[in-house]
Amino acid sequence: MENAATNATSSAKSAKSGMLIKILKFLVIPLIIASLLFAAYIWLAFQYTYSDGERAGFVQKLSRKGWLCKTWEGELTLVAVPGSMPEKFFFTVRDDALAAKLNSQMGQRVAVTYDQHKGLPGTCFGETEYFLRDSRAVATQ
Numbered sequence: 001m002e003n004a005a006t007n008a009t010s011s012a013k014s015a016k017s018g019m020l021i022k023i024l025k026f027l028v029i030p031l032i033i034a035s036l037l038f039a040a041y042i043w044l045a046f047q048y049t050y051s052d053g054e055r056a057g058f059v060q061k062l063s064r065k066g067w068l069c070k071t072w073e074g075e076l077t078l079v080a081v082p083g084s085m086p087e088k089f090f091f092t093v094r095d096d097a098l099a100a101k102l103n104s105q106m107g108q109r110v111a112v113t114y115d116q117h118k119g120l121p122g123t124c125f126g127e128t129e130y131f132l133r134d135s136r137a138v139a140t141q
Contacts, residue, residue, distance in 0.1 A: 042120070042121075042125075045117055045118075045119050045120050046117060046120075046125075048117070049115045049116065049117065050116045050117060050118045050129075051115075051116040052113070052114065052115045052116065053113075053114060054111055054112065054113050054114070055076060055078060055089050055111070055112055055114065056078070056109065056110065056111040056112075056138055057076040057077050057078040057079060057086075057089065057109070057110070058076065058077045058079070058107065058108070058109055058110070059074060059075075059076055059102055059105055059106050059107070059108070059110055059135075060074075060075050060076065060077045060088070061074055061075045062074035062093070062099065062102050062103055062106065064099075065127070066123070066124070068124065069123075069124035069125070071092055071093070071094065071123075071124075071125070071126045071127070072092065072093035072094070072096075072099040072102075073090070073091075073092055073093075073126070073127050073128070074090070074091055074092075074093065074102065075088045075089065075090050075091070076088070076089040076091065076110075076112060077089075089130070090127070090128045090130065091112065091114060091128055091130045091131070091132050092125075092126030092127060092128045092130065092131050092132070093131070093132050094126070094131060098132060098133075098134070098135065101135060102132075102135055105135060105137055108137050108138075109137070109138045109139075110135050110136065110137055110138060111135065111136050111138050112132050112134070112135045113132065113133045113134045113135070114130045114131060114132050114133060115130075115131050115133060116129050116130050116131075117129055117131060
């Protein structure tokens with residue numbers, strides 16, 4: 001009799017552990033794989049530069065934005081010909097030191113070096129796809 005009770009208890013435990021293994025197999029493992037694939041995609045999107053270049057103009061605005069992920073977002077006013085309508089270049093700054101440098105250059109003519117990263121999901125990494133690497137003051141003529 002005691003043997004039958006022990007067998008019933010051990011079979012109930014093995015049924016619970018079998019259920020736990022099924023949950024791990026069908027829920028947790030695919031979730032981990034999906035998270036790793038997403039992280040690899042983000043890493044590749046930041047490593048691959050779609051384009052890079054330099055633009056010159058006046059830093060018109062620079063502000064730290066975001067509810068959860070704070071990023072520096074700004075705009076550069078590009079003036080090609082005096083009297084023409086200025087074009088705006090919207091950009092994101094990830095480095096606080098570069099943001100401080102841009103704040104000190106506010107209102108001056110600057111040249112900025114940027115990388116364009118396409119395919120970044122959401123706005124947590126920045127509201128634009130243009131990420132500044134450097135800025136330097138340019139003498140006005």
